[in-house]
Amino acid sequence: MKILVTPRSFGKNNPELFDRLAAAGLEVIRNDTGGILSAGQMREKLAPCHGLILGVDPLDAAVLAAAPQLRAVAKYGVGLDNIDLAACAARGVKVSRTVGANSNAVADYALALMLAVARKVPLIDRRCRERDWGKITSIDLHGKTLGIVGLGAIGKCVARRARGFEMKILAHDVVWDEAFAREAGIERADPDRICREADFISLHVVLTDETRGLINARRLAMMKKTAVLINTARGGLIDEAALLAALREGRIYGAGLDVFEQEPPADPAWYELDNLVMGSHCSSSTAGAVEQMGRMAVDNLLRDLDLR
Template sequence: MNVLVTPRSFGKTDPSLFERLRAAGLTVTRNDTGSVLDAATMRRLLADCEGLIVGVDPVTADVLDAAPRLRAVAKYGVGVDNIDLEACAARGIAVSRTLGAPTQAVADYALALMLAVARKVTLIDRRCRSRDWSKITSVDLYGKTLGIIGLGAIGKAVAKRAQGFSMRILAHDIYWDDAYAAQNGIERADMDRICAEADVISLHTLLDDSTRHCINAARLASMKPTAILINTARGELVDNAALLDALREGRIYGAGLDVFEQEPPVDDAWYTLDNLVMGSHCSSSTRGATETMGHMAVDNLLRDLGLSQA
């Protein structure tokens, strides 16, 4: 029985993940390209597979059509916007997620980006390495207003960290947890108010048709000139072209992006910005998170393929 494993960090620090798959009688094909696979490669590699452990690579209807034997898709992560769930359901393909595994790692990284952007950490580091010891003035994070869009597990973990910085917290979520918000002093606000009032806006919502480009030109224009935008969720939540213009023109203070609409970005302008801290979609890439996600994904895949756990 053949399975394809695409996430680049899967098994990187814990080779026993591959041993578990092989011990269950599976023949494993790995993504050895060093990058996210495109649809054509996915179609080719999945042709004879019954199982898939996938990161952010495309699992579209077209890809699924090329995989007639596929029975189980184990998402190595939480977001399933890259998977055509309707097509999977129509085929009876089981889809699972590693809920909870990356929560703390992503929340840590979101806070790291907030600090790095606010205090211009990467710019100061670059200049120091060039023997430039001039002083650079930055902005405070302590006591500021944080707007969280998506108050799920990761959003709540970010809120907990922000409380240590005595930040006022505004948040938006379709499924509002009144009890949690009241207990933690979090104020409910819509996205327009968050963009207008918050000093830092951090995105932690799932991507769907209602959230695609939820940070658009109009909302960017409503932000304070000292505002910071953080995105560790999905690149498509932000109109990247509009954000690039805002950063180049200095209309907001800065951004910390672990995700982009196209990864890596092709426009050279992204790489010249001093008010941007870039990430390579690595917010969940800690040893603890990747190993936990890996074992959960293996558990889910073996269960859905009807194989004994190894």
């Protein structure tokens, strides 16, 4: 029985994951391209497979149609926007995800981006390497207002960290956890209010038809000139053309983006901004998170293939 493993970090530091798969009688086909697989590459590699450990590579209806034996998909992460769930359900393909495995890692990175943008850390570092020791004035994080859009596992981890900076926290989630909000001192607010009042806005929602373009030109216009926007979730949550214009014109203070609709972004204007800190979709890429995601993905796949 063959399976395809697409995430490049899977088993990189814990090769025993491959031993577990082999011991279960599975033959592993690896992603040997060095990048995210295209739909065409997915169709070719997935064709003989019964199982799939999937990163951010596309799994649409056409890819699924090329894999008639596929029975289980173990998402290496939590976002399911690259998977045609309706097509999987129609085919009886089981889909799992590694909920909670990377929550702390992503929350750490979100805070790192807030600090890096607010304190202009990359700019200061670059100037220092050019032997420019001039002082650069930045803005504070401590005591400011943080708006969290998406108070799920990762959003809650961000809130816990923000309390250490004595931040006022506003949050929005369609499924509201009143007990946690009360314990953490979080005030419920809709996205418009968050955009108007927050000094820092951090996005932690899944990408759906409803959340696509959540941060658009209208909401960017609501933000303070000193606002910082952070996205470690999915690129499609933001109207990137509108954000690029706002950053270039200095209408908000800055942004920290670990995700883009196209990765890497094609427009060269992104790379010229001093008020942007960019990431390569790496917020969950810590040794601990990668190890935990790998273990959970293997557990989920073996369970769904009835091999546990």
